Amino acid sequence: METTAFLDLTLFNWESQVKRMTMTFDSFTDEELYLQVAPQRNRVIYILGHITAVHDMLLPLLGLGERMYPELDAYFITHPDDPEKELPAPAKLRACWKDVNATVLQHFRTLPPAAWLQKHTMVTQEEFEKEPHRNRYNVLLSRLTHISYHLGQLVLVNR
Amino acid sequence: METTAFLDLTLFNWESQVKRMTMTFDSFTDEELYLQVAPQRNRVIYILGHITAVHDMLLPLLGLGERMYPELDAYFITHPDDPEKELPAPAKLRACWKDVNATVLQHFRTLPPAAWLQKHTMVTQEEFEKEPHRNRYNVLLSRLTHISYHLGQLVLVNR
Numbered sequence: 001m002e003t004t005a006f007l008d009l010t011l012f013n014w015e016s017q018v019k020r021m022t023m024t025f026d027s028f029t030d031e032e033l034y035l036q037v038a039p040q041r042n043r044v045i046y047i048l049g050h051i052t053a054v055h056d057m058l059l060p061l062l063g064l065g066e067r068m069y070p071e072l073d074a075y076f077i078t079h080p081d082d083p084e085k086e087l088p089a090p091a092k093l094r095a096c097w098k099d100v101n102a103t104v105l106q107h108f109r110t111l112p113p114a115a116w117l118q119k120h121t122m123v124t125q126e127e128f129e130k131e132p133h134r135n136r137y138n139v140l141l142s143r144l145t146h147i148s149y150h151l152g153q154l155v156l157v158n159r
Numbered sequence: 160m161e162t163t164a165f166l167d168l169t170l171f172n173w174e175s176q177v178k179r180m181t182m183t184f185d186s187f188t189d190e191e192l193y194l195q196v197a198p199q200r201n202r203v204i205y206i207l208g209h210i211t212a213v214h215d216m217l218l219p220l221l222g223l224g225e226r227m228y229p230e231l232d233a234y235f236i237t238h239p240d241d242p243e244k245e246l247p248a249p250a251k252l253r254a255c256w257k258d259v260n261a262t263v264l265q266h267f268r269t270l271p272p273a274a275w276l277q278k279h280t281m282v283t284q285e286e287f288e289k290e291p292h293r294n295r296y297n298v299l300l301s302r303l304t305h306i307s308y309h310l311g312q313l314v315l316v317n318r
Contacts, residue, residue, distance in 0.1 A: 013297070117164050149310055
């Protein structure tokens with residue numbers, strides 16, 4: 001049995017889910033991005049900015065590099081969606097989404113398999129010894145399901 | 160590097176997501192199960208029956224056994240949700256969901272790691288030689304993201 005078969009398949013699925021999300025965002029016009037996924041719930045543009053920021057955070061979290069767009073957090077992480085508040089422009093957010101994912105994927109492809117089982121940067125060595133599942137691969141799985149969580153919401157938009 | 164570390168982590172995540180989904184279904188009263196996740200979209204009870212049928216289908220798809228509740232398909236797989244149509248009772252569906260997942264998990268825990276990389280039953284040997292990623296593990300990842308896809312919808316219910 002090939003040691004990296006499971007990891008390879010997970011990375012293959014990551015790429016598929018990111019592509020599916022990109023196609024979904026691309027299917028919304030700039031105007032449609034301001035629609036809510038359900039009454040009183042997040043707008044599509046909020047989910048676009050939110051998931052971009054979350055994927056950008058993977059860079060420091062997995063020890064792969066610096067944040068690319070930390071300025072997104074004030075809009076999409078630390079504050080809930082507010083239809084009254086002005087957000088970065090659709091074109092800017094669409095570009096950030098693609099840029100962040102291209103960078104993240106490049107790192108994912110070159111990270112050695114054993115490095116996926118090492119601790120991520122938000123856990124101390126002491127905590128990691130007690131809870132060895134708190135590694136990079138576990139973060140990958142968690143962000144993989146995070147994509148589909150929001151994909152499931154985007155299909156509900158009434159347009 | 161431990162060969163099964165990636166598989167073990169994925170199974171650990173599967174169990175967590177199933178638990179999270181169970182807690183979510185349990186948080187709805189029987190009456191609330193008839194609420195739609197968004198206007199004109201699936202009711203919670205439809206998602207409950209649907210994901211139960213999908214997990215039940217894992218048994219033959221992964222070559223683990225016979226279907227437990229094939230009668231669910233007529234309601235939750237082959238037909239879209241229709242608020243006019245009578246569905247199996249909440250108590251029955253809640254029990255099926257738990258029953259199916261307990262059985263599936265038991266199989267997952269005893270399946271040897273190498274077996275996860277073998278083809279699933281819906282692909283021919285010839286197709287599998289050309290597309291070796293069509294294995295049991297790939298189905299597991301696909302169903303893992305399927306859970307979160309619907310979890311993302313259930314949090315939108317206005318109750």
